[in-house]
Amino acid sequence: MTAVSLSGVSKVFNQGRPDEVTALTGIDLAIPAGQFVSLIGPSGCGKSTLLRLIADLIPATTGTVEVAGKPAARARLDQEYGIAFQQAGLFEWRTVQRNVELPLELRGASRAERRARATEMLALVGLADFAGHYPAQLSGGMQQRVAIARALAVHPPLLLMDEPFGALDEMTRERLQSELLAICAQTGTSTVFVTHSISEAVFLSDRVVVMSPRPGRITATIDVELGTRDDAARQSPAYFAAITSVRRALRGTGTVPGSVGAEGAGAVVAPSPRTSEATAP
Amino acid sequence: MRRVLSAGAGLVVLIALWEGYKAVGNPDGTVLFGVRILPRADDLSMPHVWEMLSRLGRPELTGGRPVWQAVLSASVFTLGITTVGFAAGAVIGLLLAVAMQRFRIVERGLLPYVILSQTVPLVALAPLIAGWGGTVWPEWMTVAVIAAYLAFFPVAVGMLRGLQSPQAAGVELMRSYAAGWWRTLVKLRLPAALPYLFPALRLAGAAAVVGAVVGEISTGTRGGVGRLIIEYSREATSDPAKVYTAMLGAALLGLVVAALVSLLELPLMRHRRRVSVVTM
Numbered sequence A: 001m002t003a004v005s006l007s008g009v010s011k012v013f014n015q016g017r018p019d020e021v022t023a024l025t026g027i028d029l030a031i032p033a034g035q036f037v038s039l040i041g042p043s044g045c046g047k048s049t050l051l052r053l054i055a056d057l058i059p060a061t062t063g064t065v066e067v068a069g070k071p072a073a074r075a076r077l078d079q080e081y082g083i084a085f086q087q088a089g090l091f092e093w094r095t096v097q098r099n100v101e102l103p104l105e106l107r108g109a110s111r112a113e114r115r116a117r118a119t120e121m122l123a124l125v126g127l128a129d130f131a132g133h134y135p136a137q138l139s140g141g142m143q144q145r146v147a148i149a150r151a152l153a154v155h156p157p158l159l160l161m162d163e164p165f166g167a168l169d170e171m172t173r174e175r176l177q178s179e180l181l182a183i184c185a186q187t188g189t190s191t192v193f194v195t196h197s198i199s200e201a202v203f204l205s206d207r208v209v210v211m212s213p214r215p216g217r218i219t220a221t222i223d224v225e226l227g228t229r230d231d232a233a234r235q236s237p238a239y240f241a242a243i244t245s246v247r248r249a250l251r252g253t254g255t256v257p258g259s260v261g262a263e264g265a266g267a268v269v270a271p272s273p274r275t276s277e278a279t280a281p
Numbered sequence B: 001m002r003r004v005l006s007a008g009a010g011l012v013v014l015i016a017l018w019e020g021y022k023a024v025g026n027p028d029g030t031v032l033f034g035v036r037i038l039p040r041a042d043d044l045s046m047p048h049v050w051e052m053l054s055r056l057g058r059p060e061l062t063g064g065r066p067v068w069q070a071v072l073s074a075s076v077f078t079l080g081i082t083t084v085g086f087a088a089g090a091v092i093g094l095l096l097a098v099a100m101q102r103f104r105i106v107e108r109g110l111l112p113y114v115i116l117s118q119t120v121p122l123v124a125l126a127p128l129i130a131g132w133g134g135t136v137w138p139e140w141m142t143v144a145v146i147a148a149y150l151a152f153f154p155v156a157v158g159m160l161r162g163l164q165s166p167q168a169a170g171v172e173l174m175r176s177y178a179a180g181w182w183r184t185l186v187k188l189r190l191p192a193a194l195p196y197l198f199p200a201l202r203l204a205g206a207a208a209v210v211g212a213v214v215g216e217i218s219t220g221t222r223g224g225v226g227r228l229i230i231e232y233s234r235e236a237t238s239d240p241a242k243v244y245t246a247m248l249g250a251a252l253l254g255l256v257v258a259a260l261v262s263l264l265e266l267p268l269m270r271h272r273r274r275v276s277v278v279t280m
Helices: A047-054 A072-077 A096-106 A111-124 A140-152 A170-187 A198-204 A237-251 A273-279 B002-024 B049-057 B067-102 B104-117 B122-132 B139-163 B168-176 B181-219 B225-234 B240-268
Strands: A002-013 A021-032 A036-040 A062-067 A081-084 A158-162 A190-195 A207-212 A217-223 B030-032 B035-038
Touching (some): A002 A047, A021 A190, A021 A217, A036 A047, A047 A062, A047 A190, A062 A072, A081 B168, A096 A111, A096 A140, A096 B181, A111 A140, A140 A158, A170 A198, A190 A198, A198 A237, A217 A237, B002 B049, B049 B067, B049 B240, B067 B181, B067 B225, B067 B240, B104 B139, B181 B225, B181 B240, B225 B240
Parallel strands (some): A036 A207, A081 A158
Antiparallel strands (some): A002 A021, A002 A062, B030 B035
16 A cells, blocks of 8 residues: 555746746656655755655646556545645634644544544653643644644544654753654654755655756665664664765765675665666766 | 723823913913914913813703713713724625735725725715705714724725735645635634734724714714814813813724724734743
């Protein structure tokens, strides 16, 4: 079962006008259910655009985007995914509880069900005690956790996140990363995670998709196997090996075909065929 | 309590300024190169504050009811008209704002005329509207229409701004929830517009009072504060304090309308009052 499948996708903004911009071209990507995939690349590589295409917030110019085996538009209407942005984007006039209830409300869930689900989600992100607070009363990290709870409230099979921890300090960020992994493991959610932090991408992901700009395209996909994601994993040779290969892919200097992971450390860093394409100018 | 105190202090300052100028100002006004730059400070032009207040207690005409009763009943009459005009104007302004938000073309086509509508002098317009009255609707309704005409404008402009205030992320979020225009309006745009709506409503309230008073004057409607101001000002030479009592009534009217808007605001803006941020 594939959670997301894109084939031959391109996106051109302002087509046919002088300010035409090709944001994405030739995107093929399949994300198996339950996988955590990061999109990484420099600014302007179209990673956020790609996420918006998956979310059907903007239409693709060419190619097909499928989510949960349906066209992206259908999947959006069926609310097959939850989404979180860099800015928490909470509704300031709603309490934390009512913010989390919002997607359930729009789905027509009963009052009791909404309340139960929101309580459950807030407990999951460790904010059970703040249900009655207003967003303006919470710190940035707490607001972001509310946004994640809101994205998870409908139990979506797919979670789309656009640099959700981008505005947070390093400590909060690392804590939320661990929380997010625990939640995804617990709920079996597939995740597409946009970031420009190499270490974040490697720590979180089963697969890192490296993109490059002008025009935005996928230049490499790197599988990461770290085993248990804990503090020890952040120190492991496999972690550093994966970081090195993502960094190389980003610079376009090329990864050595084959494994660059430390042997016996549980690291499997397998560059996809696209890597060699991209590194052969 | 603090607010009441500071409002009271403001009143004291105002009275002190009035009486202070009266004490030091030239009774014939200050004239510079043939132009009067400061008003006359004599008792005829600027009666003492206590003179105005005591005038409230004395009868309107010899043997008649006291002035405060006349002013109060006129104010209540005008308040009724103001409220009708204010409510109609607010509803019209809201609907216009929603239509302009929904359809870009309506915004482009309508907004210039909305702004133009306020540049037409009210005194020119009032007799025109008054011409419709008498046959189709009672005279007081003509005045309410004039009040509504002034009141709709700040609501339409402020509300449009408010409805357009949600950031792209909020709109995208609603789209991701498969919410259409109507549900985005109800769940996102309307609540987001409230901080813009209430200042607009305050302006609209003040505009409705002005519209009602001016409307009464230019249509010759009897029973309201506008009429009272005209009547009393005719006696200004013999009884200068009297016209100020009518003005007090008009000011009171404005305060009552502003207070009504604040009452509306209290339950809807609860989230704005708690601001202490929890950091952990």
